[in-house]
Amino acid sequence: MQTNFSLAALADPAMQASEKILRTCVHCGFCTATCPTYLELGDELDSPRGRIYLIKKMFESGEAATKEVVTHVDRCLSCLSCMTTCPSGVHYMHLVDHARAHIEATYKRPFHQKLMRGLLANLLPYPKRFRAAIFASVLARPLKPLVEKLPVLGKQLGAMLALAPKAVPNRSSMEGPANFPAKGAKKGRVALLSGCAQPVLAPEINEATIRVLTRLGVEVVLPKNEGCCGALVHHMGHEKASHAQAAKLIDAWTVEIEQGLDAIIITASGCGTTIKDYGFMFRDDPAYAAKAAKVSSLAKDITEYLATLDLTPTLQTGMTVAYHSACSMQHGQKITDAPKTVLKALGFKVKDVPEGHICCGSAGTYNMLQPEISGRLRARKTKNIARLSPDVVATGNLGCISQIGLGFEERQLSLKSQQSVPVVHTIQLVDWALGGEKPAKLG
Numbered sequence: 094m095q096t097n098f099s100l101a102a103l104a105d106p107a108m109q110a111s112e113k114i115l116r117t118c119v120h121c122g123f124c125t126a127t128c129p130t131y132l133e134l135g136d137e138l139d140s141p142r143g144r145i146y147l148i149k150k151m152f153e154s155g156e157a158a159t160k161e162v163v164t165h166v167d168r169c170l171s172c173l174s175c176m177t178t179c180p181s182g183v184h185y186m187h188l189v190d191h192a193r194a195h196i197e198a199t200y201k202r203p204f205h206q207k208l209m210r211g212l213l214a215n216l217l218p219y220p221k222r223f224r225a226a227i228f229a230s231v232l233a234r235p236l237k238p239l240v241e242k243l244p245v246l247g248k249q250l251g252a253m254l255a256l257a258p259k260a261v262p263n264r265s266s267m268e269g270p271a272n273f274p275a276k277g278a279k280k281g282r283v284a285l286l287s288g289c290a291q292p293v294l295a296p297e298i299n300e301a302t303i304r305v306l307t308r309l310g311v312e313v314v315l316p317k318n319e320g321c322c323g324a325l326v327h328h329m330g331h332e333k334a335s336h337a338q339a340a341k342l343i344d345a346w347t348v349e350i351e352q353g354l355d356a357i358i359i360t361a362s363g364c365g366t367t368i369k370d371y372g373f374m375f376r377d378d379p380a381y382a383a384k385a386a387k388v389s390s391l392a393k394d395i396t397e398y399l400a401t402l403d404l405t406p407t408l409q410t411g412m413t414v415a416y417h418s419a420c421s422m423q424h425g426q427k428i429t430d431a432p433k434t435v436l437k438a439l440g441f442k443v444k445d446v447p448e449g450h451i452c453c454g455s456a457g458t459y460n461m462l463q464p465e466i467s468g469r470l471r472a473r474k475t476k477n478i479a480r481l482s483p484d485v486v487a488t489g490n491l492g493c494i495s496q497i498g499l500g501f502e503e504r505q506l507s508l509k510s511q512q513s514v515p516v517v518h519t520i521q522l523v524d525w526a527l528g529g530e531k532p533a534k535l536g
């Protein structure tokens with residue numbers, strides 16, 4: 094694609110990088126066929142190609158973002174399905190990240206949008222605040238029908254209440270900072286990302302991960318001064334906040350890297366995609382570029398790491414698993430086989446979900462900020478999973494677990510059906526098959 098940037102604009106390294114990306118797009122439109130928002134809305138401006146045009150126009154003009162650009166970029170899930178499809182290798186992720194940062198810097202959002210986005214950005218990345226918010230949402234849940242009728246933010250707040258758990262989860266006894274020694278002969282040493290929302294909503298995921306790794310002879314460290322990886326605010330265009338959160342995490346891990354680490358293990362693929370991109374995020378920062386690149390090179394999804402180890406099941410469950418590959422797993426990190434290979438090695442029958450490349454509509458905070466489109470994608474995903482009649486759904490991202498779980502609740506209500514399928518993290522099935530706890534959702 095031809096571009097028309099001024100020399101002054103190209104003096105900015107971020108603009109230079111975006112111009113390079115724009116020039117690789119050949120307008121072929123193959124990406125539209127796999128873009129969830131285009132499939133649902135049928136508007137070219139809600140397709141990758143349409144958004145690329147809008148972003149190009151915005152950057153070339155050097156002007157503030159317009160309402161039109163913001164509307165269509167906000168509707169993008171950042172699912173990155175377009176990157177998997179694109180034959181020209183257009184790095185849409187870096188382009189849309191830059192566009193979001195430009196929008197936040199130049200566009201004056203209406204007050205209610207600012208309020209909602211501010212609320213999410215200031216609650217979710219902080220476990221103590223998030224736990225308090227969950228407590229409030231449990232109390233407010235009976236008011237959901239009234240909340241949904243509010244003329245402003247009713248749908249968004251209703252979506253938040255629908256996604257929140259019905260009770261405040263118990264705190265884990267395995268929270269960091271901590272060191273969990275390997276059992277038997279030590280084969281490795283890894284750091285595990287505790288995460289921010291995940292240990293509050295589903296502490297059983299980190300617990301299962303620690304049990305599995307230590308049982309396999311791997312020492313697990315939960316470093317001091319860990320925090321959120323910055324992915325959540327990064328996708329909202331809050332560049333400064335996301336870099337600050339990422340830098341804090343890089344510092345925490347660097348201390349452990351200096352003592353010898355084989356990998357940094359991540360159990361939320363949304364976080365994994367961002368952490369593997371730290372090298373790019375900090376490429377122009379002399380203080381962090383090398384440390385960030387090192388962290389990115391060590392980052393591994395738990396299933397990537399497990400696929401390198403010997404796994405012998407102690408239990409044959411005979412269960413049929415519908416494996417839902419999160420977008421951040423298959424499109425963001427290009428991990429497609431490892432989770433299924435691990436599950437199969439442990440005796441599970443694994444089935445692929447029809448239309449598996451299409452997002453479930455979770456996408457970080459998307460299901461709260463864009464509840465209508467997200468709800469349509471959720472229904473589409475659960476319908477596709479139900480066609481497999483699985484015993485359980487496994488996935489590697491907490492957002493998808495909540496989203497698909499809600500999808501099955503809605504499906505039960507709308508179809509008055511008894512069919513509900515438990516949704517768990519892949520590592521919980523691995524832990525169970527290796528002699529650990531049966532996931533509570535399986536009864």
Ligand code: SF4
Nearest residue numbers: 118119121122124179
């Ligand atoms: S598939 Fe790639 S090259 Fe073709 S329009 Fe989409 S982004 Fe551009």
Ligand code: SF4
Nearest residue numbers: 128169170172173175
């Ligand atoms: S990231 Fe997903 S929603 Fe956004 S343009 Fe690409 S395919 Fe469409």
